[in-house]
Amino acid sequence: MTSKVDFYHHSLGPLHAEAMAGVLGGRFLTMGPKCREFEGLFAEFLGCRFVRTVQSGTTGLFLAVKACGIGAGDEVIVPAMTFIATANVVLHAGADVTFCDCDPHTGNIAIDQIERLITPRTRAIMPVHLYGQMVDMAAILAIANRHGLKVIEDSAHCVEGTRDGTRPGQSSDAAVFSFYATKNITCGEGGAIATNDPELAAQIDLLRSHGMNRIAMDRFESYQHWDMVALGYKANLTDLQAALLIPQLAEIAPQLQRRNAIARYYEDRFTQAGIGFPIVEPGVISARHLFTIWVPPQHRDTILSTLQARGIGVTVNYRAVHCLKFYRSYLGERCPRLPHAERIGDTTISLPLYPGLTDEEIDLVVDTVIDIVRSLAYHGS
């Protein structure tokens, strides 16, 4: 049946269409002034020196791994509770993935488990700011500094979040954002890399455009020879997409406020009903990208399908990555037991969380969830 409440609906409208139409009236459809403008504005928002836009969050993670010089023979520590992209890019770069368990209360990487996973081959840690809650970067950086490791933040869920006043991209080697269709700010497909390191930014410039030392905009007024100085990729964003993103920067604060109000309402109601969910720790302003509940594992899939049958859009973020078929065979006998990631993977259900939800829709989501969970508990397992 069609949903009464969609899992996600973007908030783009006439303002964004107009911004995109403006690009059609100009000279550059891609890698032009709109990409530069967005990069400057986003860097300012994040409080970090450089932003480089790319095709997707996945591409951004991959280029960040490459720009850190990570490749064959290296290992990268990745949380098992994340989207597959975080792990996949490490393998694409030719390195190996070491999965880390997660914190049972937040779902974020278990910081106290990281050090025992470090080997002489470990080159980097890739924390993920799961659901929008920033990982304790000071603790991650202390470990990284002790062992000479790079840190790349997967910030796909965390455009708006802070911890103790710091934002993604301010303290690590790089933070990577996604502007995929369901993300908090979106242009359908897109991503960005934020860094304070001018060399890493220059490396990304090369890697995202074939390793060419001049891009088309530099050559527009008069042709100049370019050289190919590295083996790069074709991975840039377009100006059409950047134009869609620019007006969304001004909408970040009111939209976060609305998502936060919805998330708090969910938290109150589910607390009263005895339904668990990840907590937001003190000192954190969550970007509130996703709201997930934790239900009994033996009922999770029934609750999921019943919610859908009753018109509530839901999804699962995420089943633990090391348990997926490809990674089970990749890991073979090395496949670890990561009990917290596995538990969350078997119990989690993501609910609708976006600014366009009405109060009636939010109540319908909560009432339906509680009704289904109660009737399953009543009838036993």
Ligand SMILES: *Cc1c(COP(=O)(O)O)cnc(C)c1O
């Ligand atoms: C969405 C997402 C990505 C990938 O971003 P794309 O833009 O879809 O490539 C990576 N990591 C996490 C945690 C994500 O949610």
